[in-house]
Amino acid sequence: MPQKAIDEEKRTVRGTIFDIQRFTVHDGPGIRTAVFMKGCPLRCPWCQNPESVRKTPQMTYFPMQCVGCGSCVKVCQQKAIRSTGKNLVEKINLTLCNHCGECAVSCCSRALQLIGQSVSVEEVSDTVMKDSLFYQNSGGGVTFTGGEPTYQPEFLTEMVKHFKKQGLHLVIETCGMFPWDSVAEALSLIDIFYLDIKHVNDEKHQRVTGQSNAIILENARRID
Structure with missing residues (x-):
């Protein structure tokens, strides 16, 4: 494939994130920007970001913020509200809801919110690079978190390569549940790994997360 075509393909790689937090100081050294990616293979009952588990955007409802304007009911073509x-709002029928986000756009009080958006590497970079001076002066950089960042291997790899070219320090927060080869290129460029092993006992790990920890422990041994 010609280089021009390869570059064009990279520009079209998109992923789903649910937040970008600037000026974080608890996700690695220095001042950082944390990119929160959607999707996770585990189902931990204590999950800090349960809105991240599903890989695709999803509708959420905060009843205390609803002012009863009725605009969401009018715009919902699926008749899900x-x-x-x-x-x-009494109920959202998630079987009917296609998570288009039209009701969230119409909601003046943000009682309805669409968690997750499709973005390109360049769109993420536009936000991240606003604070490049702070990274340089504090030894900070970018932290990929979630969710589970490796759950979107192609998007993660392209972001890691992009920000490494910018000279940024890179951190990944991961549960370790991923096929190594799918993100090997990205992992080779990561500066710090934060590996969150839920439990070393496989039976207990399966009971609380729904998955075996075999691949997690194998990946832990490969991180140097």
Whole structure:
């Protein structure tokens, strides 16, 4: 494939994130930007970011913020939202909901929010590189977290290569549940690994997360 075509293909690689937090100081050395990626193979009951488990965007509802304007019911073409007599949202039928986000756009009080958005590497970079001076002066950089960053291997790899070319310090927070070869190139460029092993006992690990820890422990041995 010609180099021009390869470069064009890289520009079209997209992934799903649910947040980019600037000026974080707890996710690695220095001042950092944390990129929160959607999707995780584990189902930990204590998950700090349960909205990250599903890989695709999803609708969420915060009932205390609903002001009863009824705009969401009017714009929902799937008829997935049921309201009370005072227009307060009573229920969202997730079987009917296609997570298009139109109701969230119409919601003036942000009671309805679409968690997750499709972005390109360049779009993430536009936010991350705003603070490049802070990274340089503090020894900071970018932290890939989630969710499980390796759950989107192609997108993670392209982001890692992009930011490494910018000279940034890179950290990944991972549960370790991934095929090594799928992200080997990205991992070779990571400066610090934060590996969160849920339990070393396989039976207990399966009971609380729904997955065996065999591949996790194998990957832990490969990180040097």
